[in-house]
Amino acid sequence: MNKMTTNSPVLAASPTLPSPQYEPAPDNVALPPNGFALRDVWFPVAHSRLVGRRPVYRPIHGRPIYLWRENGAVHASEHSPADRKHGRLRAGELTRGTGLYPVAERYGYVWVWYGDVAAASFELIPRIPHLPAAGGLPRHFLNNVVFDCSQQLVCENLLDLTHADFLHSWSQQVVGSEIRVTSTSETVTMVRTANDRPVPKAQRRRLGSDRQNLRLATFVYVRSGICISYGSYQPGLLFWMMHPANPESPARTRTPVTFDTLRVSPLARHLSPLSAHLIARQDNWALRAQNNSYLRAGEEPEMNSRFDVGALRYRKIYQDLVARQQRGDYSYLPDGDPGRDVTAEIEHD
Structure with missing residues (x-):
């Protein structure tokens, strides 16, 4: 497995900077509902286009992450550039006392x-089938959405491929849908197909x-919360969406979305990515109201359907990963590379 290097035009590791004396950082981790934060994973914390000389703050599980560029190179640190300059530094365990995180750029994300x-490797960055590795998509394809709920609730919402019929559409038609779920030790895929479905009158x-x-x-990459969504309407549009669910806290999840629509x-x-904010507001209205109950999962019986x-498979995989990591095993099993x-697991047209 190739380790981190600094000579790639697409990927760049944070350089080693002169280090003043560090003190241990306080334990300020904002843990997810089950009290355990999965680790040894890459998070796409921000769109590359949005990271410049001015620092961008993007915490993960409450741990501070500042992003900025210096001489064209991207940096990721527990401290802002000003704090580093003045020696106001308290480094945590994830940076081994340097204050610097391993960082890379790929698919238009930092x-x-x-x-x-020591376990960081570019080979563990997930492959995103619809995005160019070098990035470069137009800025209007990019959105930044914040949900007032936990990461897990966002992922379960995206795995519910019928919620759009009820929350985002006037056409509540799920009858005749075929549901298929597959999974590995690290991922879960849910596919919904429906043939000869009535087209809304406004689109006929x-x-x-x-x-249609x-x-x-x-x-869904369960360890990171990265979700890839795909939709094909025949006749009609086709869309791809990269939807990272980055856990800032148990009640806040940031999603730097990349949205592209084809066959239109x-x-x-050009205009379709603007719908992400409207859809996100509708989702957040529902998710915010559910979050407190979700965080208390297990106290009351739940009802579910086929x-x-x-979502139930996602929970099982997440719990299995937590159990493995609590035993000290942070590795990726062969089926979860x-x-x-x-692509074949998602797309079928």
Whole structure:
């Protein structure tokens, strides 16, 4: 497995800077609902386009992460540049006393390693099938959305491929949908297909049809909370969405979204990413109200249907990962390699 290097045009590790005397950082970790933060994982904490000379603050599990560029190189640190300059430094265990996180740029994101620095490897950055490795997508494809809930609740919401029919649509039609869920030790994929589905009246003239076939898929990297969404409407549009669920605290999840729509006009492709904020407001309205109950999971019996099987599988994989890491095993099993090509697991057109 290749270790971190500094000579790649796409990936760049934080350089080693002169280190003043450090004191141990206080334990200010904001733990998820089960009281354990999964580690040895890359988080895409911000869009590369948004990181410049001015520091950007993006905590993970309450641990501070400051991002900025200096002479074109991206840095990720527990301290702001001003604190580093003046020696106001208290480094934690995840940076081994340097205050600097391993950092990389790929797919238009700045990725930060959360875990043992010695285990950091570019090969563990997940492969995102629809994004160019060098990034460069137009800025209007990018959005930044914050949810007032835990990371796990966001992931379970995205794995519910019927919630859109009820929360984001006037057409509440789930009858005839086929649900398929597959998983590995690190991922869960939920696919919903529905053939010969009625087209909403407002779209029939544009599509030239009153029936369409639907395929929706959500692929989740459980350890990081990265979600990849895919939707195909035949006839109609096709969309891809990179939807990281970055856990800032048990009640705050930041999602730097990349959204692209195909099989539409150039104008529609340009404007469609704007819908992310409208959809996110609707989602957050529902998720915010559920979060306190979710954090107390197990105190009351839950009800579920066959459409919840993806979320239930996600919970099981998450719990298994926690159990392994509590035993001191942070490795990736062979079936959970984040660098494998997952296109076939998501796309079927």
